[in-house]
Amino acid sequence: MFPQQRLKTVELVNLFTIMPRVQLQQQQCTNMKKGAWSPEEDQKLKSYIMKFGIWNWSHMPKFAGLSRTGKSCRLRWMNYLRPDVKRGPFTMEEVEIVIKTYQELGNKWSAIAGRVPGRTDNEIKNFFHTHLKKQLGVKNVASMKRTKRVVMKKDKDQNEMTNIYADKSSPNVCNYSLEKSSSTIITWEENEMTDIVSSSNIVILESNPEIEKISTNNVGCHLCQFEYPHPCTLSGLDFFHQFDVLWDAQHLTIF
DNA sequence: AATCCCACCAACCGCCACCTC
DNA sequence: CGAGGTGGCGGTTGGTGGGAT
Known part of the structure; x- marks a missing residue:
């Protein structure tokens, strides 16, 4: 067991006998935040992806400390947070x-x-x-x-x-011309300067300009320390990851 | 100043293809 | 081969801001 893991016996019992997994997921969905993303949420998602890469949209939000659906995170990343997203008026x-x-x-x-x-x-x-x-x-x-x-x-x-x-x-x-831009996205260079993640060797971004230089072998899961590609994405969830819904992602240690 | 209207766009939703088991 | 999970796609919605009345 991981030290960060906070599974109580009763929770395990619920998992196994009382609350089916589907019901768990439904309950989880009802607690999911919707609407506009806050700068803090953006930062959490961006930092997580920069550090650990994209391994599974459905499970990533919990580890990133986000009360968002995987779909929501994916959309936010693809349409807004990705450093190669071009903003501003169309040429x-x-x-x-x-x-x-x-x-x-x-x-x-x-x-x-x-x-x-x-x-x-x-x-x-x-x-x-x-x-x-x-x-x-x-x-x-x-x-x-x-x-x-x-x-x-x-x-x-x-x-x-x-x-x-x-x-x-x-x-x-x-x-046609656009006079305004609602862009708040920062450039890759800005991102490099402001991001709280200081890791130099654990980076995976689809369009990171340095991506060619980086081996994906350096990317690992912060929970099980498996190297990328994460085994959860290859052969289903292992024992620990099946119960990640009960973990408090806010308190997880990022190595 | 207050209200209404409209354009804009971020985000959600439902559907579906693909993949794995 | 079928079921379930996941990610991607396109349609739609709802919040917001600015201009008009």
């Missing part, structure tokens, strides 16, 4: 790419984002709905059939989009 070039790709692929935001470096699917989606939709004269995007990730359906969707945009009477969208 003319980016707008052109978005429009061109949209006409080619339809509402496949992630695919479009893949062609616009630094922009997230959510950002592109918002940008499209708030700015380009009107300019492109799209009446009701929501009514369009949702594109599924099924190859067989791709052609149909693409044809649909082709019909919608057959008439290219779009205004000159390049005239």
